[in-house]
Amino acid sequence: MINMKERIYLDNAATTKLNPEVLAAMMPYLTDYFGNPSSIYSYGRETRMAIEQARKSVAKSVQAHPSEIFFTSGGTESSNTAILSAIRDLGCKRIVSSKIEHHATLHTIQHYHTQGLVELSYVALLSDGHIDLNDLETILSQSKEKCLVTLMHGNNEIGNLLNLKAVAALCEKYGAIFHSDTVQTLGHYPINLKELNIHFITGASHKFHGPKGVGMLYVNQSIKIQPFLHGGAQERNMRSGTENVYGIVGFAKALELAERNYEIDRPNIYSLKKYLQQQLLSHIDGVSFNGDVVDGLYTVLSVNFPLTDKSEMLLFNLDINHICASGGSACSSGADVGSHVIAALYPPEKANFVTVRFSFSKHNTTAEIDQVVSLLKTMI
Secondary structure, three states: OOOHHHOEEOEOOOOOOOOHHHHHHHHHHOOOOOOOOOOOOHHHHHHHHHHHHHHHHHHHHOOOOHHHEEEEOOHHHHHHHHHHHHHHOOOOOEEEEOOOOOHHHHHHHHHHHHOOOOEEEEOOEOOOOOEOHHHHHHHHHHOOOOEEEEOOOEOOOOOOEOOHHHHHHHHHHOOOEEEEEOOOOEOOEOOOHHHOOOOEEEEEHHHOOOOOOOEEEEEOOOOOOOOOEOOOOHHHHOEOOOOOHHHHHHHHHHHHHHHHOHHHHHHHHHHHHHHHHHHHHHHOOOOEEEOOOOOOOOOEEEEEEEOOOOHHHHHHHHHHOOEEOEOOOOOOOOOOOOOHHHHHHOOHHHOOEEEEEEEOOOOOOHHHHHHHHHHHHHHO
């Protein structure tokens, strides 16, 4: 068995290590406080109180009202809920998105388009992978149908950040509903929903050192939507099913800690990203980078390595040497079918490289990066 201490984990955009303080906050709800939150006796009231305290805590972090926060199983369920609600309940007949969204969004909007429920428009991308806001305005201004704009805040593969205020202003101008997948940015950037005209955002705690299997959906109080799951009255009749109490407690604690430590963690993690970029440029010929490296996610560096007989097996060889990185998004398990994000940015004839996404957390070190670069020099 591999000694966990031997591993170098550089895939934090896929998931992060659970914070011990988060685990400590969760443990009582795995042991002593085991009541069903829907029960009226003391065991149930204890867990109900924990959920509502968590809701208040999360709402405070994003400058929302507690009634606007709903807990889910993760970012995928949250995005599915937002998209279906916009179509079914809010009258959206056209969806405007991009070809570099997470599959939780892309596959969902394609499904409803195939069902004939909505028209689908993809906004143009600039050469660096940013959304072309002029094209977005053109699409919105010319659409005769009510639109849902669904664009992610932080791209999980190349790290580009969306200008939420600019997109929200366009949506307000043209009467569109705005949903943003903020899974990669919640817990990593301050989000003030009082300053944004946005209808839905999503989050997942395992991206900021919380537990897996729990997420959040923000629904602006100006809109009314129907439940996504039926069969009970949980989450104020918005999501049926017994609540994941310990997960919800962990979500709130992880977000609280992320917010508290943001000013310390962000510059430290960004320095690791810059250090890896500089070391790669110094030691590997022909290396290049995807997306907005300077102003993108401080946690993500997407690297193109020259295509050679050796580099074709790069991810496999990194894994053999106990280095965890990704060829793109790790949210779709199974065979590597290539990155749809990279495919959207480069025509096939120019994609003569192997892409690796390195993503960082507060647990990484420059010594680890030195080891990775030293190994990569032998692999390329």
